[in-house]
Amino acid sequence: MDRLDDLEAQSIFIFREAFARLRRISLLWSLGKDSNVMIWIARKAFFGRVPFPVLHVDTGKKFPEMYAFRDRFAAEWDLDLKIEPCPPIDAIDPTLPPAARSAARKTEGLKLALAKYRFDGLIAGIRRDEEPTRAKERVFSPRGLDGGWDVRDQPPEFWNYFNASPPPGAHLRIHPILHWSELDIWTYTRRERIPIIPLYLTRDGKRYRSLGDSDITFPVASNAGTIDDIVRELEATKIPERAGRAMDHEAEDAFERLRVTGYL
Amino acid sequence: MNMLVNDFAARADTASGERPLLRIVIVGHVDHGKSTLIGRLLHETGSLPDGKLESIKAISERRGVPFEWSFLLDALQTERDQGITLDTSQIHFRTAKRDVVLIDAPGHAEFLRNMITGAAQADAAVLVIDAAEGVREQTRRHCYLLHLLGITQVAVVINKMDRVDFDESRFRELETEMARHLASIELSTTTIIPVSARDGDGIARHRASIAWYTGPTVLQALDRFLPAKPLTDLPLAIPVQAVYKFDARRIVAGRLETGRISVGDDIVIMPRGTTARLQSIEAWPMSEDSQRPRSARAGQSIGLTLDRQVFVERGDVISTPAAPARKVRRLRARVFWLDEEPLTVGAAIGLRIGMAECRGTVSLIENAVDPGELAPDEASAIARNHVGEIEIALLQPIAADLYTANPRTGRLVLDLAGRIAGGGLILEVDDAPDRLKEPNRSTAADHAALETQCTRLNAGLIDLPPAKRLALFRKEIAGRLVFATSFGPEDQIILHLLVEQAIDVDIVTLDTGRLFPQTHELWAETERRYGRRIHAFYPQHDKLEALTERHGINGFYASREARLACCEVRKVAPLNRALAGAAGWIVGLRADQSQHRRGTALLSVDERNLFKLSPLLDWTRQAVLDFTAAHRIQTNPLHQQGFASIGCAPCTRAVAPGEPERAGRWWWESDEKKECGLHERPTPAKIPA
């Protein structure tokens, strides 16, 4: 088994645990490279079809290429897609810095979707190497009744035994690709021939490394026109993956504040 | 819109795919410099992303402290404000030879659960000790836990050498102390490195300050650890995660923890011991049959089909007949305990081994120690963050191994109210005796002795509430006890009390094949609520076929003889199988249910020579209703429709208000004895004199 096989086997294991131990789960599809890899692995875990709903919490501000991708592959992959809107910006904590405040709409949209469908598990494609508070996550991460992350009281989790008994009304976040790196995502996408949104590839000397809302996400300088190029670029680069995500950089605690209240 | 579906040569090995990956945890006492070591190591090896140094500088300045390397990983605001790591974190970096995941662990005793969370994922460990402070409580505790977690590769780093003026004799002193300490807990190391992490001395290169030291730097030590090997050479063990029936295939899903398997191999499913043969390994995507995998090895998550329709469920372990997992009812383990409340003898806890979950009772605690002090504990309890040896009696048999035989299926996790509270290694197991091979006791002398014991016990039982009656029954009667539930309200209460107190009793039910769908639903719901399987016993097909041949499918309406014959095949014979080898059983009889049941005692000896306890004998119907309401115990929805006592569908009907409770059973027969033979045989078997 090589590295990618190992990563994949662990992710399949996590998916199957979530499906076996929780009653109503859903996969958060942000349409980006990470959640596409997740859907791919879910199909492997369950032999072709994702046996639970796939949720797109739509801020309404995604790039047109992302919506086109969603509509095409929801049909092609036979997904049980649920699209849920986010509340307007005035409903969001005004003390947050502007980009973080904008990003927090997604948290609120998520809360509405949770209340609507009463999911007890949400599968999210975050990775430890993206951002240092994500590096402190559990694979099965309990959320409070308010959807919040109590980072001071995370339960022990070891030897692949997960805590999967959320109290009534609360939910768990499940992170099947927490242990993957950005480079792993791309080498796997290449090996498995997983479709991607073309925005990840260079256009006029720039490409997106991470895709979010169109108003708070910026491309980085790059000439990578193929996944091979991306892999080569990542092996050499020292620019962090989320450099183009405005909300990460506004204040030292901005991202932690977002996450504590339920952001991904 | 053109979508990009990439079509590069598939499965090409990538540069990173070939480099070994090593996970290394950094442990040690609080403030000894673990996070600093990681920050500095990443800096020394040029692994920090652009802008990181500047951002750490700004964060340090904002807090009015000198430049803090630990802020790289201590990302939470409280961590930075308090200068302490709360939770474990991970960061990737590359040495010349390999890819490394560095796992930072907190050193404060309060966060030991987080240290374990991090360390349990590691292939090797670096133990950091402050040269000035020396070996402290968490230094020792972490060492001991590394050992329990199965980590054997350890390098020791003596940090903050600047605080002892780079004094070699201080280093030698600590070197000797650590070598001795590690040996005392069966660990060893060949690498002890003096460094000053904050300033980068001895991290990636030797510095003049520590010229007397010629061993490896920290970076070199990391490159000398060996990557973990998959456990392919051990006997096969696949803990079953689920059985999927998405299409025509019935796919058993699970991960090979150890060993390998090929299509055509014979397998045995533990703890039941059922055998079958591996028919196929299923995979997706797969355009042609020829791409179907023929074999799999340790580490892989697979799906498989078997050559025959055997019963298999989550929690079972697929093993090889040559060396199957053991069927375990009692075990001894060395465990660490993380919950606030100490673990005590008599505690009812949840136990997880692989995918199996089971409740059990701690029957013994020995050798409890505080690994921080290496001092034995007085009490027969394991306090928070302490370790000890425990024996557990399980409520039902599960598949497991000794840790020495299989490090994966030989370890367990303890849980308390759904939260992981401890874990450990299995040292000894008692294989469950095969229930069918144990002969029933049957001599008259036995019977008389049992009657005497019974009379004595009845005196003690009479004044106890039902929960205590059950506990006393378990305590006084050696051997297997069985509770056969029919999911009536009384039975639901007994099941609730048994599970709540984790009393070691087999919970079974008799599925006659003619039950109401509502009863099956309640059965499934009950399993879900209490998180345990209720074992079903079925009529034997040949007997059933003969019965139907003789009397017809609903022949029981025609005569009492035909009805009793039906009860015999569908209920009594399965019950006898369920009770084979048992010492006693528990039933939900109440004296006020019928005239006939009034004479019964709380505890009796039945014609099988088994103790039979009716813990709710003196309860009224109202008491039962009150208890189920107060404890939100689910009952059969048919009760709302006027059904009182519920048995098989064709033989149960609703009763009118005021009619006796059992009037709805076999209503076409006369009123005297509405029994099926479970509680009393219509013609009692004579005990030989």
Ligand SMILES: Nc1nc2c(ncn2[C@@H]2O[C@H](COP(=O)(O)OP(=O)(O)OP(=O)(O)O)[C@@H](O)[C@H]2O)c(=O)[nH]1
């Ligand atoms: N003088 C000196 N101070 C150091 C050295 N290494 C670390 N420190 C300081 O020791 C303090 C604790 O360092 P950390 O890296 O946070 O310690 P830690 O072991 O990660 O602590 P916890 O994670 O909370 O257990 C910080 O103020 C560091 O600057 C060193 O080599 N020399």
Ligand SMILES: [Mg+2]
């Ligand atoms: Mg630290």
